[in-house]
Amino acid sequence: MTKQGGRRDGAGRPKGSNQYGEPTRPVRLPVSQIERVLRFVREREHELPLYACGVSAGFPSPADDYAEGALDLNAHLVRQPAATFFARARGDSMIGAGIHDGDLLVVDRSLTAEDGKVVVVSINGELTVKRMRREKGITWLIPENPDYPPIRFQEQDEAHLWGVVTNVIHSL
Amino acid sequence: MTKQGGRRDGAGRPKGSNQYGEPTRPVRLPVSQIERVLRFVREREHELPLYACGVSAGFPSPADDYAEGALDLNAHLVRQPAATFFARARGDSMIGAGIHDGDLLVVDRSLTAEDGKVVVVSINGELTVKRMRREKGITWLIPENPDYPPIRFQEQDEAHLWGVVTNVIHSL
DNA sequence: TCTTTGAAATATGTAACAGAATTCAAAAAG
DNA sequence: CTTTTTGAATTCTGTTACATATTTCAAAGA
Known part of the structure; x- marks a missing residue:
């Protein structure tokens, strides 16, 4: 049995041939x-x-x-983890937008509430979901259910814009 | 300066006082x-x-x-990762169940398709979503839209039950 | 009584190591 | 000449080991 191989280029397992294709490090x-x-x-x-x-x-x-x-x-569903929260919808005031009682809403606080967006607002300390409409400088919060009346939104008093709804999750 | 402390019970950092409250191990x-x-x-x-x-x-x-x-x-939303997949809904044949065109469906293959469940089936090589009804030994696939007709489901030919829809994700 | 101090004990990030895996070319076999 | 076998070289990988940091307690000091 004599020597086989010996020092030479290209011998051995190639660098970067691990399961991740990149360097690894131990983490506790x-x-x-x-x-x-x-x-x-x-x-x-x-x-x-x-x-x-x-x-x-x-x-x-x-x-x-x-x-x-x-x-x-x-x-x-969650593009901005730090600015995202979930809300549980109650009632059927937004049934026209496909939001049913008990649905889970994905809400992003980093999005700007443009005209036509579905938003979460707190009015008198209660969270509610409505579609936002801007018209001649006036902002309306409009339920998508003819049984409910539109609400005029003013940042003053106890009204506060909370975020824009990006997704509705409905359980069957 | 003389000796302070010395061997005694209770000295030192307590066991289990790490940030996780349980033992740790290095992982690459x-x-x-x-x-x-x-x-x-x-x-x-x-x-x-x-x-x-x-x-x-x-x-x-x-x-x-x-x-x-x-x-x-x-x-x-995903209780059984190994048995779960997503499906993109097309068309409005299930609008009555809150499933709109383009919605994302969470489908669990490990659930049994009982009467009344919304299921994904492949018919003639095409995936479709319908509500399953069992009646006198006959299984029907019923769209929730009066514009579409019910389909009789038979495991034979090209029909195959694919899974039960657990959640509908709708984008706004 | 309150504050300071230092020894004791564990936590924690990382270097180091042993064994496994992989590759290549020389040697052997056909 | 072609195919198979073999072993050295090289990297991967899970784990151990260790140096340093952190935390706690009681004795010493104020």
Whole structure:
């Protein structure tokens, strides 16, 4: 048995051939979270397949490539984590905008409340959801249900604009 | 200066007094993800405040305790990550169930399709959303829009039950 | 009684290490 | 000449080890 190989260029496992394709570093984490974090990082558990209904041809299966790729709900629905909160809708005053009693609203405080946007406002210490309309310098809060009257919005007294609704989550 | 302290019970930093309140262990992670993971673990970035609309008294602010606590969208909407996928709804055949054109559907394949559930089925290689009705041993797929006809569902030929819709996500 | 001080004990970020994995070219086999 | 085997070289990877920081308590000092 004589020498095989020897010092030479290109020998050995290539740099950057790890599972992430980039350098790694040890980080100390709480034991109970390690498994969850590894799934989060390695398998991108939060990214689930997204298919199209009503246009898809063929027979989609998890083995196929996703018709519209993968989706992370948090990343998709929450663009500004620091400025986002959720609100539970009550009543049917916004039924025309597809907001039902008990629906979960995603609200972004960093968006500007333009004309036509659905907004969350607090009036007399109570949170409420309405569509905002600006007309001749006057701002109206309009329910999307003919049973309810529009409200004139003035930043004074106890009225305060709270954020713009970006998504409605309805449970079946 | 003489000796102070000395060997004695109760001295020193207490066990379990770390920021997580439980043991930690080093884990090797890709450098680019470390910051994101630390936020994920330490600050629970995905858990955003949840308020109540229409019933809340007082003036909620991030400083207050959340009216209904904190919510993680993924944990809330995706109970079975391995069995869940998303589908993009097309058309208005389910408008009566609050499903509009372009809405995102959360679909769970691990749930059993009972009578009255909204389901995703593939018929002739196309994904479609309908409400399932079982009647005298016959299974119907019923659109919630009078403009569309019910469909009789038979597991044979090209029909295949794909999952149960648990949530509808509507963008404004 | 209140404040200061230092030893004791654990927390924490990272270097270091041992074993696994991977690659390449020389050697061996066909 | 072509294909297969082999072993050195090199990096990856999970974990241990360690130096430093942090926290606590009781004794000493004011």
